[in-house]
Amino acid sequence: MRQTAEQQWKWLLLDALAKEKREQAQQVIEEVYPYDIAQVYEELGEDDQARLLDYLDHERLADVLEELEGEQRLAVLRRLDVERAGHVLDLMENDDVADLLEELGPEETDRLLGSMRTDEALIVRNLLTYPPETAGRLMTNRFIWVGEDFTVGETVEKMRDYIEYSETINYVYVVNQLSELVGVISYRDVILAENTERISDVMETKVIRVAAETDQEEVAQLFERYDLVSLPVVEGDILVGLITVDDALDVLREEANEDIEKLSASGKSIDFETKPWIAATRRLPWLVLLLFIGLVSGSIISQFEETLSKVVALAFFMPMIAGMTGNTGTQSLAVVVRGLITREVDKRVATRLILRELWVGLIIGVICGILIAVIAYVWQGSAVLGLVVGSSLVITLIFGTLAGTIIPLILHRLKIDPAIASGPLITTLNDILSLLVYFGIATAFISRLM
Amino acid sequence: MRQTAEQQWKWLLLDALAKEKREQAQQVIEEVYPYDIAQVYEELGEDDQARLLDYLDHERLADVLEELEGEQRLAVLRRLDVERAGHVLDLMENDDVADLLEELGPEETDRLLGSMRTDEALIVRNLLTYPPETAGRLMTNRFIWVGEDFTVGETVEKMRDYIEYSETINYVYVVNQLSELVGVISYRDVILAENTERISDVMETKVIRVAAETDQEEVAQLFERYDLVSLPVVEGDILVGLITVDDALDVLREEANEDIEKLSASGKSIDFETKPWIAATRRLPWLVLLLFIGLVSGSIISQFEETLSKVVALAFFMPMIAGMTGNTGTQSLAVVVRGLITREVDKRVATRLILRELWVGLIIGVICGILIAVIAYVWQGSAVLGLVVGSSLVITLIFGTLAGTIIPLILHRLKIDPAIASGPLITTLNDILSLLVYFGIATAFISRLM
Structure with missing residues (x-):
């Protein structure tokens, strides 16, 4: 049923746009969520887009802008005349405005800030002084605060006066x-208290707060840990803003995406809309790096050219050993990277983790080693080859697991994001390692292999 | 300053536990958040853990249990006598109780449900009828609803009566x-309305809702899209429960972790606490699969044994080509997997995405191909070898990119989670593909290569 209702309004809106029926379009827009309008906007052709923008009042347009993706947002903003752009920016959440302006050149930024109301522009300029991805950049000033000498009745009065401001937040902060x-x-407690009570008698004095320069990942963690819906931001003890849970949701999604981008070395912020050339240039650095590291593997093999040319069958097991070692490293890495997000790691935890992974490597190594030794023996009919391949795999899997554990821990200690270690570092380090071990052992047994 | 305060309470608590000062411990516990107590608990030795559990009253213990990880939670529960366990479970969020019981055998579940209050047990049993990872399993019944004929004044009365229930939710639902x-x-609107007004005159009639069987990932998306703090769950149109934003945060984290687990083939739910043997058995299936697929690569190489034995230098470039192709596939895969979470993909979007990735593959392929051709020529002094390696890389990178794009899209279409495709499927498919292309081209040029 929900589906049908959805299709119906969409059809009505598209129809209204095509036939330039302003009123019908505005009626539909009234009834629909900004997110849904944004979705439709992205699917429209140029003309319909222009018409839709024209039909939206400032407030609706501000809401829709907040739901659009980065590049689309800028495109819309550039289509508006300066005056309207100013009105719309005034109505948007200030943290969204700051994010948006940051992608523009200084001239365009100044022009747009100039078109905004002085007080709103000031707040945005202030937000822009905080580094990206910090609490200061996420905060809004649209919340209600009262002095500690207010009564509950006076608090309700202030809530009435600032009704628009208090829309999504469910706490009044006291300074x-x-x-x-x-x-x-x-x-809730305002509702349950008597109007004559002093706010300082009914308020909770223990308030979880963050400093403005706190990293946004830590902010999201606080929301998760303490089940918050909003979190005040302070400088010293002075209340400067408020972060709401919807921002925490966005941060969680963003940080998870960043981890995945780094773990898969897929390059920063590539989505479905990114142009091919930009996507290619964002991925190329990793690939070129991998190319050179791959050549290191190649030169190792070339060192063992003699061994290889004597027993070509050794080459058959190369991809398997390198692949397994690389993968076991990535497995450990993923566990460590995600684990580091959700908990503190001291020496004790790190030691326990390394020992655990050592055991895991040993168990995995022995099982896979025996398996491949038997297979190699059956396939190539050489017990010595089976022994060489099997023992190599035991050793490389143990080292691979440890590398995948220890390297991110070290990077974390050095305050480098451990996720960055993945793609290139771990996989290829393990590649090189596995080839050295494999050909090393094979060369030692070369007389028996032939 | 926050740091110091933190260390101080922790020191006080540890001291109280060591010296068995029940009152001092309870004073500290009063002042600290459940999450923090849970963190301390995990660090304690057996005896101190037992003492801490003893000092916590039922309500506090319920809160702390909700903050502990799965296995720790069970361990604590098993340490309590049945009666206390029942009291504590009564006080926990029902969805958490359901999650917890699901990990137990039917006998232990029945025993624990039997120790709970009949009404609470009934609700939990009901929750357990919904499949895991659906809206029905996330919902709580601890919220306030009123009939549509209530006045605002009567609503406030009901809020007063159910004060404990309404703790974290900021909406009253009307049925x-x-x-x-x-x-x-x-x-907010309850505060701003007059006591004599009818609730049906001041309520919002447009309510975003989900069916109980909705997947939890979709639930989290709704929270993100519409900036919700709570979301009612319905069967038909009947209100059966409510999901709060803290659950959405947990789901987002969980789903991101699952994606990373699948993309890195690291096995389900391995964290820092998982025992080595369990971690090993969870990772082994992937590794054994990879082992066999690695052998497929090996048997392809063995098909080209003659080519390889004539020009051993071909082996030097094998790891580089296989690694690059595997990586470019993973890059595309990561973009597609994350993209599919945040947006709907129809034929139009899929086609555009595939074309984009085709371009990316082409750009990347040509640049890397030329680079490696020059390097191979300089290193091995053979222009033909340069040509073979370079042209192979162009082709494999294009195919690798496309495979990383098209396969997850097909899996998504078939309602299979595309993230599962990664570790084994894409990487090794690309491995095999790259070897076939490379040795195929090399064999064609073998006379010129020698």
């Missing part, structure tokens, strides 16, 4: 005369 | 006489 955060009270 | 969801009102 003292120095603007320092001293407490919080939920709307 | 008609058939228990069908007909509206919602925020606490």
Whole structure:
């Protein structure tokens, strides 16, 4: 049923746009969520897009803009005349405006800020002083705060006055005369309290807060750990803004994507809309790096050219050994990278983890080693070859697992994001390692292999 | 400063546990968040753990249990006598209880459900009838609903009566006489409305909802798209529960971890606490699969044994070509897998994406191909070898990119999770492909290569 209702409004909207029926379009727009309008907008042709933008009032347009992706957002903004752009930016969440302006040149930024209301522009300029991906950049100033000497009745009054501001947040924050955060009270408790009570008597004084320069990943963690719906941002003890849970959701998604991008070395922020040339240039650095590291593997093999030319069958097991070692490293890496996000790692935890992975490597190595030794013996009819391949695999799997564990831990200790280690570092390190071990052992047994 | 305060309470708590000072411990526990107690608990020795459990009252213990990881949670529960376990389970969120019980055998489940209050046990049993990872399993019944004929004043009365229930949720849901969801009102609007107004006159009638059988990933998407803090669950139109945003945060984290596990073939739910033997058995299936697929690569090489034995230098470039092709496939795969989460993909989008990746493959292939051709020529002094290696790389990179794009799209179409494709499927498919292309071209030029 939901599906049908959805198709119906969409059909009505498309029809209204095609026939330039402003009123019909606006009626539909009234009833639909900004996210859905944004989805439709992305599917429209140029003319219909222009018409849709024209039919949206400033407030609706601001909401829709917040739902569009980065590049689409800029494109829309550039289609508006300066005055309208200013009005719309005034109505958008300030953190979204800051994100948007950051992608523009200084001239365009100044022009757009100039078109905004002075107070809103000031707030955005202030947000832009915080580094990207910090708490300061996520915060909004659209929330309600009261002095600690307010009564509950006065608080309700202020809520009435700032009704638009309080739309999605369910707490009133309490500050003292120095603007320092001293407490919080939920709307629920405002409802349940008597109008004459002083807010400082009913508020909760223990408030989880973050400093403005806190990394956004840590911010999202706090939301998860303490099941928050909003989180005040402070400088010293002074309340400067508020982060809402929808931002935490976005951050979680963003950070997970970043981890996956790094683990798969797929390059920064490539989505379905990215142009081929840009996507290619973002991926190329990793690939060129891999190319050169692959050549290192090649030169190792060339060192063992004599061994290889005597027993060509050794080449048959090369991809398997290198692939297995690379993969076991990636497996460990993934566990460590995700684990580091959700918990603190001290020496004790690290040692335990390394020992665990050592055991895992040993178990996996012995099982796979025996398996491949038997297969190699049956396939090539040489017990010595089976022994060489099997023992190589045991050793490389143990080392591979350890490399995948220890390297990200070291990088984490050095304050380098361990996810970056993946694609190139671990996989190819393990590649090189596995070839050295394999051909090393094979060369030692060369007389018996022939 | 926060750091110091943290260390202080922790020190006080550890001290109290060591010296068996029940009151001091309880004073500290009062002041600290459940998450923090859970963190400390995990670090304690057996005796201190037992003492801490003893010092926690039922309610606190329920909160702490919700913050512990799966296996730890079970361990704690098994340490409690049946009666206390029942009390604690009564106080936990029902969806958490259901998750917990599911990991137990039917006998232990029945025993624990038997120790709970009849009404709470019934609700949990009901939750357990929904499949894991659906909306029905995430929902809570701890929220406030009123009939559509209630006045605002009566609503506030009900909120007062169910004060414990309404703790974290900021909306009152409105149902008609058939228990069908007909509206919602925020606490904010309750505050701003007059006590005599009828709730049906002030409520919002447009309520985003999900069916109980909806997949949890879709649930998290709705929270993200519409910036929700809670989401009602319905069967037909009947209101059966509510999902809160903290569950959506957990789902997002969980789903991201699952994607990473699958992309890195690292095996299901391995964290820092997993025992080596369990971690090894979870990873082994992938590795054994990879082993056999690696042998397929090996047997392809063995088909070209003659070519290889004539020009051993061909082996030097094998790891590079296979590695590059595998990696370019994983890059495309990661983009597709993450993209599929955040947007709908119809034929038009899929075609555009495939064309984009074709271009990317072409650009990357040509650049890397030329680079390696020059290097191979300089290193081995053979222009033909350069040509063979370079042209192989162009072809394999294009095919590798396309495979990494098309395969997950097909799997998605067949309702199979595309992330599963990665580790084994894409990487090794590309491995095999690259060897076939490389040795195929080399064999064609063999007379000129020698």
